[in-house]
Amino acid sequence: MTIATAKWTIADYHAMIAAGILDDRPVELIHGEIIEMAPEGEPHAYLSTVSGHYLAQVLGDRALVRPAKPITLPNASEPEPDIAIVQPLGREYLSHHPYPENIFWLIEYANANLSKDLEIKRRLYAEVQIPEYWVVNLQTQQLIVFRDPQNGDYNTRFTLSEGVISPLAFPDVSVSVAAIVSL
Template structure:
Protein backbone atom coordinates (compact mmCIF):
# COMPACT_ATOMS: atom_id res chain seq x y z
CA UNK A 1 0.00 0.00 0.00
CA UNK A 2 1.26 3.47 -0.90
CA UNK A 3 0.81 5.39 2.37
CA UNK A 4 1.85 8.69 0.84
CA UNK A 5 -1.03 8.39 -1.62
CA UNK A 6 -3.46 7.35 1.14
CA UNK A 7 -2.69 10.52 3.10
CA UNK A 8 -2.31 12.87 0.15
CA UNK A 9 -5.47 14.92 0.76
CA UNK A 10 -5.71 14.30 4.50
CA UNK A 11 -5.31 16.84 7.24
CA UNK A 12 -3.94 15.84 10.65
CA UNK A 13 -6.39 15.82 13.55
CA UNK A 14 -5.20 18.19 16.25
CA UNK A 15 -5.79 17.11 19.82
CA UNK A 16 -6.77 19.63 22.45
CA UNK A 17 -5.11 19.70 25.86
CA UNK A 18 -8.28 18.20 27.37
CA UNK A 19 -8.30 15.33 24.86
CA UNK A 20 -4.60 14.69 25.54
CA UNK A 21 -5.26 14.66 29.28
CA UNK A 22 -8.16 12.23 28.76
CA UNK A 23 -5.84 9.90 26.82
CA UNK A 24 -3.49 9.94 29.81
CA UNK A 25 -6.32 9.33 32.27
CA UNK A 26 -7.49 6.35 30.19
CA UNK A 27 -3.97 4.92 29.99
CA UNK A 28 -3.74 5.28 26.21
CA UNK A 29 -0.80 7.64 26.73
CA UNK A 30 1.05 6.51 29.83
CA UNK A 31 1.74 9.16 32.44
CA UNK A 32 5.48 9.72 32.55
CA UNK A 33 5.92 8.64 28.93
CA UNK A 34 8.43 10.65 27.00
CA UNK A 35 5.92 12.65 24.91
CA UNK A 36 4.46 16.15 24.71
CA UNK A 37 1.46 17.70 22.99
CA UNK A 38 2.95 20.08 20.44
CA UNK A 39 0.53 22.07 18.28
CA UNK A 40 -2.08 19.33 18.77
CA UNK A 41 0.23 16.44 17.88
CA UNK A 42 1.70 13.93 20.30
CA UNK A 43 5.45 14.02 19.71
CA UNK A 44 8.23 12.03 21.32
CA UNK A 45 10.99 13.82 23.19
CA UNK A 46 14.64 12.90 23.37
CA UNK A 47 15.59 10.67 26.27
CA UNK A 48 17.46 12.54 28.97
CA UNK A 49 21.07 11.76 29.72
CA UNK A 50 22.03 11.63 33.39
CA UNK A 51 23.88 14.94 33.05
CA UNK A 52 20.70 16.59 31.71
CA UNK A 53 18.64 15.25 34.62
CA UNK A 54 21.27 16.37 37.13
CA UNK A 55 21.48 19.89 35.67
CA UNK A 56 17.68 20.28 35.65
CA UNK A 57 17.46 19.10 39.25
CA UNK A 58 20.33 21.34 40.36
CA UNK A 59 18.73 24.39 38.72
CA UNK A 60 15.44 23.63 40.49
CA UNK A 61 17.16 23.18 43.86
CA UNK A 62 19.07 26.44 43.53
CA UNK A 63 15.93 28.27 42.43
CA UNK A 64 13.90 26.79 45.27
CA UNK A 65 16.53 27.89 47.82
CA UNK A 66 16.79 31.38 46.30
CA UNK A 67 13.00 31.78 46.32
CA UNK A 68 12.90 30.86 50.02
CA UNK A 69 15.72 33.31 50.76
CA UNK A 70 13.80 36.22 49.24
CA UNK A 71 10.57 35.17 50.98
CA UNK A 72 8.76 34.41 47.75
CA UNK A 73 5.65 32.20 47.71
CA UNK A 74 6.79 30.83 44.34
CA UNK A 75 8.17 27.30 44.03
CA UNK A 76 10.50 25.60 41.52
CA UNK A 77 9.49 22.18 40.18
CA UNK A 78 11.04 19.80 37.68
CA UNK A 79 9.45 18.41 34.52
CA UNK A 80 5.83 19.48 34.98
CA UNK A 81 3.42 19.25 32.09
CA UNK A 82 2.31 22.82 31.44
CA UNK A 83 -1.15 23.22 29.91
CA UNK A 84 -1.36 25.88 27.19
CA UNK A 85 -4.77 25.46 25.58
CA UNK A 86 -5.98 24.80 23.09
CA UNK A 87 -3.28 22.53 21.60
CA UNK A 88 -0.07 22.55 23.68
CA UNK A 89 1.00 20.65 26.77
CA UNK A 90 4.77 20.82 27.04
CA UNK A 91 7.16 19.42 29.64
CA UNK A 92 9.85 22.00 30.41
CA UNK A 93 12.78 20.88 32.53
CA UNK A 94 12.06 23.41 35.30
CA UNK A 95 9.14 25.69 36.12
CA UNK A 96 8.80 28.44 38.70
CA UNK A 97 5.15 28.67 39.63
CA UNK A 98 2.64 29.97 42.12
CA UNK A 99 0.22 27.12 41.37
CA UNK A 100 -0.67 24.70 44.17
CA UNK A 101 1.77 21.81 44.53
CA UNK A 102 -0.94 19.18 44.44
CA UNK A 103 -3.95 19.05 42.21
CA UNK A 104 -5.53 17.25 39.32
CA UNK A 105 -4.43 17.75 35.75
CA UNK A 106 -1.55 19.68 34.32
CA UNK A 107 0.12 22.84 35.61
CA UNK A 108 -1.88 25.76 34.18
CA UNK A 109 0.20 28.26 32.23
CA UNK A 110 -1.52 31.04 34.19
CA UNK A 111 0.45 29.95 37.27
CA UNK A 112 3.84 29.90 35.54
CA UNK A 113 6.36 32.68 36.15
CA UNK A 114 9.51 31.17 34.57
CA UNK A 115 10.17 28.11 32.40
CA UNK A 116 13.58 26.57 31.72
CA UNK A 117 14.69 24.14 29.03
CA UNK A 118 18.09 22.48 29.30
CA UNK A 119 19.48 22.01 25.79
CA UNK A 120 22.28 19.74 24.75
CA UNK A 121 20.78 18.34 21.51
CA UNK A 122 17.48 20.26 21.27
CA UNK A 123 18.73 23.84 21.02
CA UNK A 124 17.06 24.69 17.69
CA UNK A 125 13.68 23.39 18.88
CA UNK A 126 13.98 25.12 22.26
CA UNK A 127 15.15 28.43 20.78
CA UNK A 128 12.46 28.61 18.10
CA UNK A 129 9.46 26.27 18.42
CA UNK A 130 9.14 26.18 22.20
CA UNK A 131 10.15 29.83 22.59
CA UNK A 132 7.36 30.87 20.24
CA UNK A 133 4.77 28.65 21.95
CA UNK A 134 5.74 29.98 25.38
CA UNK A 135 5.61 33.59 24.15
CA UNK A 136 2.20 33.06 22.54
CA UNK A 137 0.96 31.54 25.82
CA UNK A 138 2.19 34.60 27.73
CA UNK A 139 4.88 32.88 29.84
CA UNK A 140 6.56 35.91 31.47
CA UNK A 141 10.10 34.55 31.31
CA UNK A 142 11.83 31.67 29.53
CA UNK A 143 15.41 30.44 29.81
CA UNK A 144 17.23 28.11 27.46
CA UNK A 145 20.36 26.65 29.04
CA UNK A 146 22.77 25.91 26.18
CA UNK A 147 24.97 23.24 27.74
CA UNK A 148 27.37 23.10 24.78
CA UNK A 149 28.20 26.83 24.92
CA UNK A 150 27.73 27.17 28.70
CA UNK A 151 25.32 30.07 28.37
CA UNK A 152 21.75 30.93 29.25
CA UNK A 153 19.41 32.65 26.80
CA UNK A 154 16.86 34.62 28.82
CA UNK A 155 13.64 35.75 27.15
CA UNK A 156 11.07 38.12 28.67
CA UNK A 157 8.28 40.58 27.89
CA UNK A 158 5.97 38.45 25.75
CA UNK A 159 3.71 40.59 23.56
CA UNK A 160 1.78 39.73 20.43
CA UNK A 161 3.21 36.20 20.45
CA UNK A 162 6.90 37.09 20.65
CA UNK A 163 9.42 37.88 23.37
CA UNK A 164 10.51 41.50 23.15
CA UNK A 165 13.61 40.98 25.27
CA UNK A 166 16.44 38.44 24.84
CA UNK A 167 19.62 38.39 26.88
CA UNK A 168 22.25 35.66 26.55
CA UNK A 169 24.57 35.42 29.56
CA UNK A 170 27.35 33.02 30.58
CA UNK A 171 26.33 30.01 32.67
CA UNK A 172 28.62 31.17 35.47
CA UNK A 173 28.24 33.61 38.29
CA UNK A 174 24.84 35.13 39.04
CA UNK A 175 21.86 34.13 36.90
CA UNK A 176 19.20 36.72 37.67
CA UNK A 177 15.57 36.61 36.68
CA UNK A 178 14.42 39.40 34.41
CA UNK A 179 10.87 39.36 35.82
CA UNK A 180 10.96 38.05 39.41
CA UNK A 181 12.41 40.76 41.66
CA UNK A 182 15.54 39.79 43.63
CA UNK A 183 15.61 36.23 42.26
CA UNK A 184 19.12 35.14 41.32
CA UNK A 185 21.03 31.89 41.54
CA UNK A 186 24.71 31.09 41.26
CA UNK A 187 25.47 29.39 37.97
CA UNK A 188 29.05 28.61 38.95
CA UNK A 189 30.14 24.96 38.93
CA UNK A 190 26.70 23.85 37.78
CA UNK A 191 28.01 21.96 34.75
Protein backbone atom coordinates in the same frame (compact mmCIF):
# COMPACT_ATOMS: atom_id res chain seq x y z
CA MET B 1 -4.09 15.01 -2.51
CA THR B 2 -3.90 16.97 0.72
CA ILE B 3 -2.92 15.19 3.92
CA ALA B 4 -4.52 16.46 7.11
CA THR B 5 -3.03 15.87 10.52
CA ALA B 6 -5.47 15.00 13.30
CA LYS B 7 -5.18 17.55 16.11
CA TRP B 8 -5.80 16.55 19.70
CA THR B 9 -7.39 18.67 22.41
CA ILE B 10 -6.13 18.78 25.95
CA ALA B 11 -9.22 16.77 26.96
CA ASP B 12 -8.36 14.12 24.33
CA TYR B 13 -4.79 14.00 25.60
CA HIS B 14 -5.93 13.60 29.22
CA ALA B 15 -8.31 10.82 28.16
CA MET B 16 -5.43 8.98 26.46
CA ILE B 17 -3.32 9.35 29.61
CA ALA B 18 -6.18 8.12 31.82
CA ALA B 19 -6.74 5.13 29.52
CA GLY B 20 -3.06 4.20 29.72
CA ILE B 21 -2.49 4.63 25.98
CA LEU B 22 0.58 6.79 26.55
CA ASP B 23 2.05 4.83 29.47
CA ASP B 24 5.82 4.55 29.30
CA ARG B 25 5.96 6.95 26.34
CA PRO B 26 7.83 10.20 26.91
CA VAL B 27 5.51 12.57 25.07
CA GLU B 28 4.07 16.05 25.36
CA LEU B 29 1.21 17.84 23.59
CA ILE B 30 2.35 20.77 21.42
CA HIS B 31 -0.25 22.67 19.37
CA GLY B 32 -2.53 19.63 19.32
CA GLU B 33 0.18 17.18 18.22
CA ILE B 34 1.63 14.46 20.43
CA ILE B 35 5.39 14.86 20.23
CA GLU B 36 8.01 12.36 21.44
CA MET B 37 10.47 13.89 23.90
CA ALA B 38 14.18 13.25 23.47
CA PRO B 39 15.73 11.10 26.18
CA GLU B 40 17.69 12.98 28.83
CA GLY B 41 21.44 12.49 28.85
CA GLU B 42 23.36 12.51 32.11
CA PRO B 43 24.36 16.22 32.00
CA HIS B 44 20.73 17.21 31.27
CA ALA B 45 19.36 15.07 34.11
CA TYR B 46 22.04 16.16 36.56
CA LEU B 47 21.88 19.90 35.90
CA SER B 48 18.08 20.14 35.81
CA THR B 49 17.88 18.24 39.11
CA VAL B 50 20.60 20.24 40.88
CA SER B 51 19.30 23.55 39.50
CA GLY B 52 15.78 22.74 40.65
CA HIS B 53 17.04 22.14 44.20
CA TYR B 54 19.12 25.32 44.08
CA LEU B 55 16.18 27.43 42.88
CA ALA B 56 13.92 25.95 45.56
CA GLN B 57 16.44 27.04 48.21
CA VAL B 58 16.89 30.53 46.71
CA LEU B 59 13.15 31.15 46.32
CA GLY B 60 11.98 29.47 49.52
CA ASP B 61 8.20 29.41 49.79
CA ARG B 62 7.73 32.36 47.40
CA ALA B 63 7.41 29.91 44.49
CA LEU B 64 7.06 26.23 43.76
CA VAL B 65 9.79 24.68 41.63
CA ARG B 66 8.30 21.88 39.52
CA PRO B 67 10.82 19.62 37.77
CA ALA B 68 9.72 17.95 34.52
CA LYS B 69 5.99 18.23 35.21
CA PRO B 70 3.23 19.29 32.77
CA ILE B 71 1.86 22.78 32.37
CA THR B 72 -1.46 23.41 30.61
CA LEU B 73 -1.57 26.07 27.89
CA PRO B 74 -4.65 27.33 26.02
CA ASN B 75 -3.06 26.69 22.60
CA ALA B 76 -3.83 22.92 22.77
CA SER B 77 -0.49 22.30 24.45
CA GLU B 78 0.66 20.51 27.55
CA PRO B 79 4.46 20.54 27.48
CA GLU B 80 6.71 19.33 30.27
CA PRO B 81 9.44 21.93 30.76
CA ASP B 82 12.53 20.77 32.62
CA ILE B 83 11.81 23.30 35.37
CA ALA B 84 8.70 25.41 35.91
CA ILE B 85 8.75 28.07 38.59
CA VAL B 86 5.11 28.62 39.51
CA GLN B 87 2.82 30.15 42.10
CA PRO B 88 2.62 27.96 45.22
CA LEU B 89 -1.10 27.23 45.00
CA GLY B 90 -0.95 24.07 47.10
CA ARG B 91 -3.78 21.59 46.65
CA GLU B 92 -5.24 23.57 43.75
CA TYR B 93 -2.77 21.64 41.56
CA LEU B 94 -4.72 18.48 42.35
CA SER B 95 -7.35 19.66 39.85
CA HIS B 96 -5.14 21.23 37.15
CA HIS B 97 -1.56 21.71 36.09
CA PRO B 98 -0.25 25.29 36.24
CA TYR B 99 -1.78 27.64 33.67
CA PRO B 100 0.17 30.53 32.08
CA GLU B 101 -1.09 32.96 34.73
CA ASN B 102 0.40 30.67 37.42
CA ILE B 103 3.88 30.55 35.83
CA PHE B 104 6.70 32.91 36.83
CA TRP B 105 9.22 31.45 34.39
CA LEU B 106 10.28 28.25 32.64
CA ILE B 107 13.66 26.60 32.07
CA GLU B 108 14.61 24.05 29.42
CA TYR B 109 17.95 22.22 29.23
CA ALA B 110 18.96 21.54 25.65
CA ASN B 111 21.58 19.52 23.89
CA ALA B 112 20.29 17.50 20.94
CA ASN B 113 16.93 19.31 21.10
CA LEU B 114 18.38 22.85 21.15
CA SER B 115 16.56 24.02 18.01
CA LYS B 116 13.22 22.71 19.35
CA ASP B 117 13.65 24.66 22.58
CA LEU B 118 14.95 27.81 20.88
CA GLU B 119 12.31 27.86 18.15
CA ILE B 120 9.15 25.79 18.82
CA LYS B 121 9.00 26.09 22.60
CA ARG B 122 10.11 29.73 22.58
CA ARG B 123 7.15 30.68 20.40
CA LEU B 124 4.81 28.32 22.24
CA TYR B 125 5.56 30.01 25.56
CA ALA B 126 5.54 33.53 24.11
CA GLU B 127 2.11 32.93 22.51
CA VAL B 128 0.58 32.42 25.95
CA GLN B 129 2.49 35.30 27.57
CA ILE B 130 4.85 33.33 29.81
CA PRO B 131 6.85 36.37 31.02
CA GLU B 132 10.26 34.73 31.05
CA TYR B 133 11.85 31.67 29.45
CA TRP B 134 15.39 30.38 29.98
CA VAL B 135 17.18 27.86 27.76
CA VAL B 136 20.40 26.29 28.99
CA ASN B 137 22.62 25.35 26.05
CA LEU B 138 24.47 22.31 27.41
CA GLN B 139 26.96 22.41 24.53
CA THR B 140 28.24 25.91 25.38
CA GLN B 141 27.20 26.06 29.05
CA GLN B 142 25.33 29.29 28.41
CA LEU B 143 22.02 30.60 29.64
CA ILE B 144 19.82 32.13 26.94
CA VAL B 145 17.17 34.38 28.47
CA PHE B 146 13.95 35.39 26.70
CA ARG B 147 11.71 38.14 28.09
CA ASP B 148 8.95 40.53 27.06
CA PRO B 149 6.51 38.33 25.09
CA GLN B 150 4.63 40.21 22.38
CA ASN B 151 2.87 39.07 19.22
CA GLY B 152 3.83 35.42 19.64
CA ASP B 153 7.53 35.90 20.29
CA TYR B 154 9.90 37.37 22.86
CA ASN B 155 11.25 40.85 22.17
CA THR B 156 14.26 40.53 24.47
CA ARG B 157 16.98 37.89 24.23
CA PHE B 158 20.38 37.83 25.89
CA THR B 159 22.98 35.20 26.73
CA LEU B 160 24.94 34.76 29.95
CA SER B 161 27.73 32.38 30.91
CA GLU B 162 28.57 33.82 34.32
CA GLY B 163 27.42 36.31 36.92
CA VAL B 164 23.96 36.58 38.41
CA ILE B 165 20.50 37.18 37.04
CA SER B 166 17.35 38.38 38.76
CA PRO B 167 14.14 36.81 37.46
CA LEU B 168 11.49 39.33 36.45
CA ALA B 169 9.05 37.96 39.02
CA PHE B 170 11.59 38.33 41.84
CA PRO B 171 13.85 41.33 41.13
CA ASP B 172 15.26 41.13 44.68
CA VAL B 173 16.52 37.55 44.11
CA SER B 174 19.97 36.90 42.64
CA VAL B 175 20.34 33.61 40.79
CA SER B 176 23.87 32.38 40.09
CA VAL B 177 24.25 31.64 36.37
CA ALA B 178 26.95 29.09 37.19
CA ALA B 179 24.52 27.20 39.44
CA ILE B 180 22.16 26.87 36.47
CA VAL B 181 24.60 26.12 33.61
CA SER B 182 27.89 24.68 34.92
CA LEU B 183 28.70 21.01 34.68
